[in-house]
Every structure is written in structure tokens, then in C-alpha cells.
Amino acid sequence: MMRTESELVAPPRTHAVVPPPPPVPAARPPLLLFEQVSKWYGTVLALNQVTLELTGGITGLVGANGAGKSTLLRMANGQLKPTLGRVSVRGIDSWDWRARRLVGYCPDIDAFYEDLSGRRFVWVMARLCGYTRSESTRRTEAVLGRVGMTDRADRKLRGYSKGMRQRIKLAQALLHDPELLILDEPLSGIDPIGRQELLELFQALAAQGKCLLISSHELEALEKLTNHVVIMARGRVAAVGTLQQIRDLLDDHPLSVRIDVDRPREVARLLLETPEVLAVDVEPKLADGVAALVVKARNPKRFFELFGRLAVEHRLEVQRLEPLDESAHAILGYLLGGSGKT
Numbered sequence: 001m002m003r004t005e006s007e008l009v010a011p012p013r014t015h016a017v018v019p020p021p022p023p024v025p026a027a028r029p030p031l032l033l034f035e036q037v038s039k040w041y042g043t044v045l046a047l048n049q050v051t052l053e054l055t056g057g058i059t060g061l062v063g064a065n066g067a068g069k070s071t072l073l074r075m076a077n078g079q080l081k082p083t084l085g086r087v088s089v090r091g092i093d094s095w096d097w098r099a100r101r102l103v104g105y106c107p108d109i110d111a112f113y114e115d116l117s118g119r120r121f122v123w124v125m126a127r128l129c130g131y132t133r134s135e136s137t138r139r140t141e142a143v144l145g146r147v148g149m150t151d152r153a154d155r156k157l158r159g160y161s162k163g164m165r166q167r168i169k170l171a172q173a174l175l176h177d178p179e180l181l182i183l184d185e186p187l188s189g190i191d192p193i194g195r196q197e198l199l200e201l202f203q204a205l206a207a208q209g210k211c212l213l214i215s216s217h218e219l220e221a222l223e224k225l226t227n228h229v230v231i232m233a234r235g236r237v238a239a240v241g242t243l244q245q246i247r248d249l250l251d252d253h254p255l256s257v258r259i260d261v262d263r264p265r266e267v268a269r270l271l272l273e274t275p276e277v278l279a280v281d282v283e284p285k286l287a288d289g290v291a292a293l294v295v296k297a298r299n300p301k302r303f304f305e306l307f308g309r310l311a312v313e314h315r316l317e318v319q320r321l322e323p324l325d326e327s328a329h330a331i332l333g334y335l336l337g338g339s340g341k342t
């Protein structure tokens with residue numbers, strides 16, 4: 001029997017029409033991604049195979065002088081290109097203009113036109129971003145309000161306190177309403193009250209949905225602001241995570257320390273009697289009874305406490321004490337409340 005075309009193609013009436021499944025949304029690329037990034041300035045290796053991902057919230061970037069923080073931030077902002085590896089913002093190369101529209105940057109230096117008022121300076125920056133005069137005015141007032149400077153913005157920049165200067169830098173970084181804010185050393189040189197106010201401002205911006213990446217020499221200052229920290233040492237990421245995760249990591253991280261000390265054999269014996277010490281190598285004599293010991297300790301923090309006690313009890317003459325592992329060295333320095341240099 002012949003079938004008509006409509007019989008052949010029409011779905012059987014008894015079956016419900018099942019709609020196709022909705023397309024699975026593609027995962028959004030991370031807000032900021034460093035993939036195996038290295039950067040040389042001539043012969044100086046400033047960043048060494050850094051891999052890092054930021055998805056939101058506030059991240060503290062901590063490291064001693066020269067650790068590579070500014071280099072990392074300037075790459076995230078698209079001002080510098082990596083020598084090796086890739087830096088991307090939402091999947092776009094960070095130096096591409098489309099990525100730069102997603103990022104606001106506050107440099108560590110204060111390079112202002114000092115005779116301009118704060119309001120005028122921000123307006124000029126808006127014009128340089130390409131906004132019309134009226135749009136620049138609208139955006140300037142909006143960002144001055146956001147950073148709490150509306151009433152103080154008519155004074156000349158040269159009379160501003162460090163905290164006010166920081167707020168103006170923040171205002172210009174917010175002009176294009178970026179998703180990611182990069183702040184290079186925003187707390188340096190700011191007194192405790194100004195510092196507290198800035199921390200509150202950063203928290204308010206994060207609560208409004210901004211992602212903040214903030215560098216500092218001092219872990220203590222950032223600890224008040226965020227639990228998510230990246231510790232850098234000599235161009236490498238030494239640790240990433242919450243402070244608790246970093247402390248736990250260090251607890252499980254044996255440490256090699258070089259100690260130049262008098263009476264080396266006696267000290268080696270004392271150390272080996274403690275459960276904290278896994279091994280001690282005595283190196284050849286340096287001078288006058290002093291020799292270098294290379295000690296492998298189970299837990300760095302407990303080891304330093306123990307060694308401090310031993311040194312006092314036995315009146316040891318310690319000429320040098322130097323962790324041989326750079327990452328643990330830096331992390332330990334911060335966790336003990338220093339500058340990353342133990």
C-alpha cells in the first residue's frame with residue numbers, strides 16, 4: 001500500500017513530543033589564569049614557571065622585596081608579556097584590549113598631576129579611557145562616591161594624605177567598572193586608621209562583586225582582609241591557599257637547614273637526640289672549631305623553637321642559620337610574623 005508523505009513524516013499522535021535537552025553551558029574561563037609563566041628582564045629571572053588561578057573574592061599576594069609581585073601584577077594587567085607561558089583574563093590574552101577592559105589597576109607608585117584636584121584627575125583619566133565629557137563626569141562622580149571621596153575631591157592632589165591618594169588611584173581603576181581589581185602595595189606607608197578604612201573599602205568592593213588581587217609585604221595586614229593567600233619567593237609561588245592550609249602544608253614539610261656553629265659534633269649529637277631531627281650531616285671545619293651542620297628537621301616551626309632553646313641552654317655560638325629550601329624559608333618567615341626573611 002502506498003503511504004502519503006504526511007503519513008511518513010508525521011510523528012505518531014500517541015507520543016508526547018520530547019524537547020531536546022538544553023545545551024550544557026560551557027564552563028566560564030577563570031577570571032585570571034597564569035599558565036607556566038616565566039619572565040626574564042635581561043638576565044634576571046623575575047618569575048619562574050608560575051601557575052595560578054583566580055576565580056573571585058579577595059586574594060592576598062605576599063612576598064619579600066624582589067619576590068616578583070609587581071611583575072606578576074603587571075602581567076595580569078597586560079602591561080608586560082611573559083617570556084614563556086600564558087596569562088589570560090576570562091580566556092583572553094591579558095595584553096589584548098578586550099582583557100584590559102575587565103581589569104582595573106592601581107600601581108604602587110604615585111604618579112599624579114599634583115596641581116589637579118582629585119575630581120579633575122579622575123575625570124581626565126576617564127577622558128583618556130575614551131568616554132565623552134558628560135559620560136566622564138557621570139562616571140567620575142560614581143567612582144568618587146564608591147571610594148568615599150565625593151566631599152574631598154576638590155582639593156589639590158598635592159595636599160592629599162597617602163590614604164586619600166590611594167582612594168583616588170582606586171577611583172580611576174574603577175572607572176570602567178572592571179571585574180578584577182589589581183592593587184599593588186595599597187597599604188604601604190598608610191597609618192593604622194587609614195589602613196583600617198582602606199581594608200573596609202576593599203571589603204565593600206568585594207561585597208559588590210569585585211575580585212581583588214592585593215599585594216603586600218605584610219601577611220599580617222592581608223590576614224585581616226582575606227583568608228586566601230599566595231606567597232611568593234624568588235619568582236616562584238611558594239604556597240597558595242587559606243592560611244590554615246598553608247600552615248598545614250608547612251607542618252608536613254620537612255626542612256633542611258644549614259647551621260654554622262662551634263662544637264659541631266656535640267650539637268649534632270644533641271640534635272639527633274630529639275624527635276624533631278631526622279638527620280644531621282657534619283661538613284668540614286670552617287675555622288676555629290666552627291663547622292657547618294646540614295640538619296633535616298621534621299617540622300620547621302617546631303625545629304626553630306627547639307634549636308632556640310638548645311642554643312641558649314648550651315650557650316652555642318651560632319654564626320649562621322639558613323634554611324636551604326627557599327619556599328619553606330619564605331612561608332615560615334611569614335607565618336612567624338616576619339617579612340618572609342627568617
Ligand SMILES: Nc1ncnc2c1ncn2[C@@H]1O[C@H](COP(=O)(O)OP(=O)(O)OP(=O)(O)O)[C@@H](O)[C@H]1O
Nearest residue numbers: 041044045046063064065066067068069070071072
Ligand atoms: N625593569 C626591570 N629590569 C630589570 N630587573 C627588574 C625590572 N623590574 C624588576 N626587576 C627585577 O625582577 C625581580 C622581581 O621584581 P618585582 O618588582 O616584580 O618584585 P616585587 O616582589 O614587586 O618587589 P618589591 O616589593 O620590592 O616591589 C627583582 O629581582 C627585580 O630587581
